[in-house]
Amino acid sequence: MIRKEKLLIVSHREIARDIFELTFQGDLAAEIKRPGQFVHVKVSDAAVPLLRRPVSIARADAAAGTITLIYRRGGEGTALLAARKQGERVDVIGPLGNGFPADDSLKGRKVLLAGGGIGVPPLYGLSLKLKALGAEPVHVLGFDTKSSVFYEKEFEAIGETFVSTVDGSTGTKGFVTDIIDLFRLNFDTLYACGPVQMLKALEMRFPEKEVYLSLEERMGCGIGACFACVCHVPGDPDGYRKVCSDGPVFKAGEVVLSC
Amino acid sequence: MIRKEKLLIVSHREIARDIFELTFQGDLAAEIKRPGQFVHVKVSDAAVPLLRRPVSIARADAAAGTITLIYRRGGEGTALLAARKQGERVDVIGPLGNGFPADDSLKGRKVLLAGGGIGVPPLYGLSLKLKALGAEPVHVLGFDTKSSVFYEKEFEAIGETFVSTVDGSTGTKGFVTDIIDLFRLNFDTLYACGPVQMLKALEMRFPEKEVYLSLEERMGCGIGACFACVCHVPGDPDGYRKVCSDGPVFKAGEVVLSC
Amino acid sequence: MLNIELPGLSLKNPVMPASGCFGFGKEFAGLYDLNRLGAIMIKAATPEARFGNETPRVAETPSGMLNAIGLQNPGLDKILAEELTALEQYDVPVIANIAGSRIEDYVRVAEEISAAPNTSALELNISCPNVKTGGIAFGTDPVMAGELTKAVKRVSSVPVYVKLSPNVTSITEIAMAVEQAGADGLTMINTLLGMRIDLRTGKPVLANKTGGLSGPAIKPVAIRMIHEVSRAVSIPIIGMGGIQSAEDVLEFLFAGASAAAVGTANFVNPFICLEIIDELPSVLKKYGYSHIRECIGRSHEDEAAYHYRT
């Protein structure tokens, strides 16, 4: 069930340039059903900024009651969030959205997880789950540059992990698609989260495969009521999906990428 | 000169119910010329609330570089200020206004200081100065109720001090004017700060005396540029004084009380 | 101490979600008991389904937000068949917000939707700033506003409230025109037309370029307009624009509103309507009132004249 809770910050640290890992504790953790769900965060107790910020759940631990987010400090809201300290409480709504489908049928299957930049975080929780289900996750993580790389070790601990950077300062120079080509990575199912150009490239490249894409869109409510976050569906001009409540994960082809 | 400075909070404590004593350290302290001047405080670094809050300087110590304010936590702004902690910095503009006149000529004179509620604070610095000048200050301090009384001891250390409360829970029951009557307090000069009804009562009661009144008015700029804080002058419909830059202290009769 | 009777609306309390900020209620039904609400203003209905504008559709502004949803909705038939029926299980008056491009659109939607068993009132959206043909022309011209109101009144089987646009020189003129034309009540204000530009691209943030400004930023404009209009008309007003707390509701009642709707604040806190309803009694008491009726129109000098009388 969706809850609103003042979650306690139990740890908060900068893990790469402008990339923060934030762990909360609270009852909300027990409600999380799937990797790829997200929370809606009131970054500050002040009245401004007004709107919440959607951030994916990078990992949830129901037993410990913890939720970990990884986010990039960019605009006003995430800068305020970055200033919040351990011991403080943050007003969070969640879990929201449906997340990545993953069940027993994936046992023994090769699954490829492709993440770009701040699209990487939800793949971490997903990979842990896939591994637990007996699948064989392989990770392809794309970043801008060396200083923005994070969680490489954490992903390596779960499965084979490739890193690319746009400027080649670490890992393979290029995009995640370049890595997939270069290393001829094969898979049964692909899960991806990152810039829409990356998602589009993956969708076009693997039309025959089972591909799941996690999207971003500017949000109002985050719960499906305001229609801020819709995207088109192929072939029906009036049709739509809401990223917040129908997504943020969609099967490739279900929605028109460009939104 | 008027400065804008991020002053360091060196102490901050609740000294009576909802009454806070806040001491800053900074270069601004050296600019303060007279008791009764005030500062304009940005209560929080957030964009809201937008406007600054005017607060009288209760005491300034140029040598130590400290400025003490005493304020009541009432609305949104003062509540945010009350949440600021020792070690934090607060954006302050000051000193503003002209304060109470006090010079050598007062040596040996009996001076009465009458304060009501949060009008009491500026009288403290004034009394210290008057005492230093060789005058004999007597204090009449009016409060609502026992739990809102503050600085009684501090004033007693300077000179005779009478306290009244509206509900009689401590001191004499009634208003400061009741105390002046009851104890037949006599004086050469009267300095007063408090609710406008109190100031008006004092002005009417002592038309022959030298009386100085410190006023409050809602402010925009605090420096004389916006005309938010004007009050009328007697006998000239177009005439005016600005509380922020011509005041906040006026000689009785100089401005029309009601503003 | 919270109940109030308005045309078609027997409200157990004066708090309701504003149109477009609550969908058709089903998302919030998962969060709390909708029976607690004074009423529900559902999302604008048009004759046919509309996708609305392209995204981005929202942008944040100081103490406010811009939206340019563009009246996306599943169309009249689906709303009747799926959305309204789903709300029948609740004992809450439904106010159906209707929009269109031409008078015929409004008339068709009004006729059919007002006949639904749980529609208690209509809210005529003549003020959507986000679609070229979304009724804004009706909202800025008193003659057209009056004509539309008359046409809808003729077919509606429930009382008709007209939702006013703040983007006009004289909102009172429009208010008087629709009162004259038979409106049973007013709802105000809709959003102020605004824009934000993305500094990186140099282009408007919203795909639609302009959007409607809502949230606390516009509250002083809403209060001013309700204060002004409530002097000029004798039909009740449901006030909205930046309400975030029970204190804000009180301010709207003082200004002259008889009830209050909460829009944007539902996004900040999906439980806000409930929290406001829970806090209203103690806030009323704090300021010395024992019933919301005592607050209505209180800001006017000749207070009594501005109490909407039920």
Added chain:
Amino acid sequence: MLNIELPGLSLKNPVMPASGCFGFGKEFAGLYDLNRLGAIMIKAATPEARFGNETPRVAETPSGMLNAIGLQNPGLDKILAEELTALEQYDVPVIANIAGSRIEDYVRVAEEISAAPNTSALELNISCPNVKTGGIAFGTDPVMAGELTKAVKRVSSVPVYVKLSPNVTSITEIAMAVEQAGADGLTMINTLLGMRIDLRTGKPVLANKTGGLSGPAIKPVAIRMIHEVSRAVSIPIIGMGGIQSAEDVLEFLFAGASAAAVGTANFVNPFICLEIIDELPSVLKKYGYSHIRECIGRSHEDEAAYHYRT
């Protein structure tokens, strides 16, 4: 990279304090060197001295403030004799804001004040919402606005900018009318009419009841209006409404303004104009521009059409 030429105004940078938020400059002259400013818009002048409205005259709102000063000023003669002469020592263009109740008032003030040696331009305040006779009627009626502009143009020895009110259905209509009537430029926006009610008394906070809403809250409205008007006129616009930073100035330029004025922010931070001027070059560079001219009108699809050409 900051200089720009506008009718009558040779600006070393595009940043100036807005009228009514800087008095006649003398208070700020004690804080910093006024020579640094692009220009100074002085407080509204009327033929006779005015006390203005009773206090309270200001109230705080979410990300904004209301004011109802009521055009208090020492009157034309004193302004000429004392205030303008005091500004002569600075190498800064002065834009004289003028107001009145009747066309004759404007004409008289315009004639005399435009002849002062350091008046570079006039700003015709046809939009003060805070006095019944403060020109708001001129600001909401295109015909009257045009007539007033013509009358003032006839007597003014310097270029005339007309300050537009946002409290209208179509600001573009007014803008086109005053351009037609000979205005050399526009300044926009003035404040939005608003109100706040004191919960303890139930009455409006401001003695004048209503006041003008300014500050960041209104920025999206200002940007929208400038965007719209700059498409319709070919005279330059000095933009204002909620500017607090160099980034905000950029947003106004993108929208179609050729320069920017800072009002309310001077109260929050009296050094703000200076700080914005200091930050502009690096902000321009950050977004890839080497001169403010490249930013003007950038938000429009056919960008080139909306650069005001000097």
